[in-house]
Amino acid sequence: MSAVTKPSKADTFRNKKKGFKAADKQDPVKNFEKWKKRYDHTKNKLKTARNQKKKKPEWQVERETISKLIQRYSEINPNEVLKFSDFPLSKKTVTGLLEGQYRTPTEIQKQTIGLALQGKDILGAAKTGSGKTLAFLVPILECLFRQQWTADDGLGALIISPTRELAYQTYEVLRKVGKNHEFSAGLIIGGKDLKHEADRIHRTNIIICTPGRLLQHMDETMTFHSLNLQMLVLDEADRILDMGFADAMNAIIENLPKTRQTLLFSATQTKSVKDLARLSLKDPSYVWVHEKAKFSTPATLEQSYVVCDLSQKVNMLFSFVKNHTNKKIIVFFASCKEVQYLFRAFCRLRPGISVLALHGKQLQLKRMEVYNDFVRKKAAVLFATDIAARGLDFPAVNWVLQFDCPEDASTYIHRVGRTARYKEGGEALLILTPSEEQGMLKQLEERKVPVSNIKVNPDKLINVQQKLEAFLAQEQELKERAQRCFVSYLRSVYLMKNKEVFDVFKLPLPEYAQSLGLAVAPRVRFIQKAIQQNDLSSVNHKVTSEASTEDTESSTEEELENFKAVLRQQPLTVESKSEDEEVKEESHAKNEGECSWDLKATQTAGLNIIGEEDEEDDLKDLDLLTVKRKDVFGVETAVEKKPEDKATVKKKIEKATKFKAAKKILKRNFKVNTKLVFTEEGEMVQQWPPTQKSVVKDDDDDDDATPGINMEKARERLIEEDKFDKEEYRRKVKEKHREKRLKERAAKREAKQQQKKDEDEEGEEDIVYLNYDSENEFDPDTLPDPDELKNSDQEHEDNNEDTMRSVPFKKEACKRNYTSDSDEEPIPQGKKKKNFDDTLSKPLDTGLSLAEDEELALHLLSSRT
Numbered sequence: 001m002s003a004v005t006k007p008s009k010a011d012t013f014r015n016k017k018k019g020f021k022a023a024d025k026q027d028p029v030k031n032f033e034k035w036k037k038r039y040d041h042t043k044n045k046l047k048t049a050r051n052q053k054k055k056k057p058e059w060q061v062e063r064e065t066i067s068k069l070i071q072r073y074s075e076i077n078p079n080e081v082l083k084f085s086d087f088p089l090s091k092k093t094v095t096g097l098l099e100g101q102y103r104t105p106t107e108i109q110k111q112t113i114g115l116a117l118q119g120k121d122i123l124g125a126a127k128t129g130s131g132k133t134l135a136f137l138v139p140i141l142e143c144l145f146r147q148q149w150t151a152d153d154g155l156g157a158l159i160i161s162p163t164r165e166l167a168y169q170t171y172e173v174l175r176k177v178g179k180n181h182e183f184s185a186g187l188i189i190g191g192k193d194l195k196h197e198a199d200r201i202h203r204t205n206i207i208i209c210t211p212g213r214l215l216q217h218m219d220e221t222m223t224f225h226s227l228n229l230q231m232l233v234l235d236e237a238d239r240i241l242d243m244g245f246a247d248a249m250n251a252i253i254e255n256l257p258k259t260r261q262t263l264l265f266s267a268t269q270t271k272s273v274k275d276l277a278r279l280s281l282k283d284p285s286y287v288w289v290h291e292k293a294k295f296s297t298p299a300t301l302e303q304s305y306v307v308c309d310l311s312q313k314v315n316m317l318f319s320f321v322k323n324h325t326n327k328k329i330i331v332f333f334a335s336c337k338e339v340q341y342l343f344r345a346f347c348r349l350r351p352g353i354s355v356l357a358l359h360g361k362q363l364q365l366k367r368m369e370v371y372n373d374f375v376r377k378k379a380a381v382l383f384a385t386d387i388a389a390r391g392l393d394f395p396a397v398n399w400v401l402q403f404d405c406p407e408d409a410s411t412y413i414h415r416v417g418r419t420a421r422y423k424e425g426g427e428a429l430l431i432l433t434p435s436e437e438q439g440m441l442k443q444l445e446e447r448k449v450p451v452s453n454i455k456v457n458p459d460k461l462i463n464v465q466q467k468l469e470a471f472l473a474q475e476q477e478l479k480e481r482a483q484r485c486f487v488s489y490l491r492s493v494y495l496m497k498n499k500e501v502f503d504v505f506k507l508p509l510p511e512y513a514q515s516l517g518l519a520v521a522p523r524v525r526f527i528q529k530a531i532q533q534n535d536l537s538s539v540n541h542k543v544t545s546e547a548s549t550e551d552t553e554s555s556t557e558e559e560l561e562n563f564k565a566v567l568r569q570q571p572l573t574v575e576s577k578s579e580d581e582e583v584k585e586e587s588h589a590k591n592e593g594e595c596s597w598d599l600k601a602t603q604t605a606g607l608n609i610i611g612e613e614d615e616e617d618d619l620k621d622l623d624l625l626t627v628k629r630k631d632v633f634g635v636e637t638a639v640e641k642k643p644e645d646k647a648t649v650k651k652k653i654e655k656a657t658k659f660k661a662a663k664k665i666l667k668r669n670f671k672v673n674t675k676l677v678f679t680e681e682g683e684m685v686q687q688w689p690p691t692q693k694s695v696v697k698d699d700d701d702d703d704d705a706t707p708g709i710n711m712e713k714a715r716e717r718l719i720e721e722d723k724f725d726k727e728e729y730r731r732k733v734k735e736k737h738r739e740k741r742l743k744e745r746a747a748k749r750e751a752k753q754q755q756k757k758d759e760d761e762e763g764e765e766d767i768v769y770l771n772y773d774s775e776n777e778f779d780p781d782t783l784p785d786p787d788e789l790k791n792s793d794q795e796h797e798d799n800n801e802d803t804m805r806s807v808p809f810k811k812e813a814c815k816r817n818y819t820s821d822s823d824e825e826p827i828p829q830g831k832k833k834k835n836f837d838d839t840l841s842k843p844l845d846t847g848l849s850l851a852e853d854e855e856l857a858l859h860l861l862s863s864r865t
């Protein structure tokens with residue numbers, strides 16, 4: 001038997017307590033009541049704290065938040081950042097990013113956002129499609145947020161893009177991620193109404209622009225200033241800083257304050273110290289994300305090249321397109337005129353897929369239409385110049401085909417970068433002519449671009465030459481386009497710097513012309529002249545020594561001298577001058593170079609081969625041509641370097657040739673045939689030899705007095721004739737210019753009207769408040785007073801416990817405030833909610849979660865039963 005011990009008092013108490021506890025646990029009502037008490041207590045405490053906090057003015061709360069964020073800047077460690085919210089970013093930015101489906105930052109974003117928040121100047125480089133846009137947009141939003149920027153502060157950040165399309169795309173991304181901020185943003189690109197922009201630009205906080213248009217505003221818009229500028233961003237910096245934009249950029253930079261933060265981004269970053277000095281960067285941080293990567297193009301991109309004769313390129317393109325009718329393809333060409341002709345030709349050839357064209361000679365509206373069209377389409381082929389090479393983020397492009405060899409490896413990298421973007425796959429094919437192969441492959445290898453060679457079965461190529469010939473025979477306009485395309489391509493090759501790759505003299509011109517459907521290769525003046533000048537420079541020395549002898553016998557030499565004399569009166573130079581800033585913006589000037597036809601030949605043949613604009617350019621060419629890339633063939637001779645020598649040679653040759661010609665005529669008693677025609681009025685007119693048109697008096701008496709030719713007089717007369725001809729010629733050119741201008745103006749007027757109409761329809765604006773609903777039209781007169789805006793925001797927030805929840809509400813409120821055509825007074829959200837509460841019988845608010853509500857309901861039901 002075991003002895004039973006009596007429990008002590010302490011044990012009894014302990015057991016009782018345990019029993020109670022167990023009983024408590026079993027009694028859900030008591031348990032709940034206890035919990036509810038504790039919950040209410042905490043809730044009240046929080047509410048009081050929040051109310052106390054809310055009593056502070058909004059600016060103070062914001063300032064406190066900002067200072068907290070700034071304190072965290074120094075602790076940013078890019079390697080620890082996994083989500084955007086790991087950065088010390090404002091709630092507005094984080095929400096915008098999340099709403100735009102941007103959760104995790106890419107490598108370039110991780111590496112640069114922190115540095116930019118710390119106020120550093122940055123040179124950022126990363127492969128194409130790696131997310132550089134957000135890497136500068138996020139710091140811009142934060143920079144202005146940090147400084148509580150308002151409309152009155154004017155321009156705070158400036159983003160410069162090389163093309164209008166890229167500027168537009170960046171603007172769209174900014175609108176998406178910055179929609180919770182109150183800043184205004186503007187798209188300032190050419191092709192739109194300057195006045196319309198000028199009226200709004202001074203109230204714009206973030207401007208996204210192309211260099212030419214910005215400079216125009218700097219020059220012409222009185223109200224525009226950039227004194228407060230905090231941040232300057234050059235997107236595709238290497239392109240913006242290169243030759244094509246040099247002048248515009250220098251002028252812009254001169255106008256900007258030096259105490260700004262500068263960010264430069266590109267997939268192929270500039271390292272030129274000179275460029276960076278121009279920007280006065282302060283101890284910039286170099287962020288080269290993929291510097292050590294094996295290749296400089298995306299890993300998901302498959303790249304290949306094919307060697308193809310120039311005469312087979314069109315067939316190759318057609319065959320390729322025909323075989324990829326369910327894909328999205330971008331084809332890059334060297335010049336606008338190639339795009340224009342081949343686009344039309346392909347439309348007529350009907351390859352079984354939508355064909356679109358994008359180039360710098362299109363009107364702005366058309367460009368945007370094509371851009372948006374291609375974005376939307378699932379399968380299409382876009383023929384484009386290099387205006388589409390940089391930065392454009394067309395979704396799901398399967399193929400990039402480079403019909404013409406790119407200028408250099410950088411251009412190649414940007415072109416192929418239009419596919420295989422942000423983790424997607426893509427393919428790229430480069431077509432090289434045999435003369436381009438070696439030089440280009442060498443460059444690509446140096447830049448770590450992996451391309452593999454593929455061979456094409458020539459039997460599989462679809463020959464479209466005959467069809468093209470038939471089209472050209474039917475349609476004069478298309479034929480003219482083909483001719484322009486021919487010349488324009490040759491010019492683009494001719495103007496390329498790298499002669500190892502681009503040698504216009506190696507090209508099989510007749511075959512190339514035929515491949516475009518042209519029966520005869522058009523004469524290309526600049527090539528002829530270059531050849532002649534090359535020859536000239538080699539014989540120049542000889543000529544100088546022999547020209548003084550009057551009795552030069554050789555007739556070929558005579559011709560040569562004669563030509564040289566003529567040539568020196570019209571110095572041969574070539575200009576790749578773009579029509580205006582717009583074209584400069586859009587593409588490399590060399591690519592946009594105009595045709596230089598043998599105008600004399602076409603005019604005498606009575607053909608109007610060249611279109612108005614080209615004709616004008618060519619007329620310009622005839623008169624004064626300036627070199628863009630000087631001494632392309634090393635043909636600038638010593639003659640040009642020594643003006644005295646040149647003058648002496650010129651005189652001597654003129655003397656020699658004219659004297660000789662005159663002597664011959666006198667000796668042989670040579671009589672020139674005359675051609676007489678009759679006008680409708682029956683008047684007889686001598687057509688040949690041309691009669692003297694100038695007003696110089698032909699003093700026959702004197703001539704009679706002195707036997708032979710009075711050379712001095714004849715020379716004078718010729719000079720006067722020449723002047724007259726030039727005058728006449730200029731008049732004609734001017735007339736043509738005037739006609740063209742009138743046409744352009746009419747077209748612009750029409751475009752403006754159309755634009756206005758479109759804008760009215762779409763309610764789309766270039767300058768908008770980021771948090772403003774884009775569907776409502778922006779009326780500048782309804783711009784809110786920033787203070788009012790703040791007050792209303794505060795009011796809204798007072799009625800909202802959760803700041804995150806206040807975002808869509810704020811948007812709504814803004815919408816109401818900004819809508820000018822609304823007759824109703826804007827109703828503050830809080831009041832509206834109250835009324836709503838009063839009028840509706842709503843379920844009892846226990847302040848509990850759904851599960852707890854259910855538990856409570858069950859308990860009540862069970863107690864009732």
Ligand SMILES: Nc1ncnc2c1ncn2[C@@H]1O[C@H](COP(=O)(O)OP(=O)(O)OP(=O)(O)O)[C@@H](O)[C@H]1O
Pocket residue numbers: 101102103104105106109126127128129130131132133134266267390391392393417418421422
């Ligand atoms: N953090 C992110 N999360 C998801 N998608 C992203 C992110 N960042 C960028 N993207 C997407 O990646 C694509 C490429 O981005 P972006 O145009 O900024 O590239 P990029 O580096 O500027 O290219 P390029 O050198 O060609 O200009 C875009 O479609 C963009 O929406």
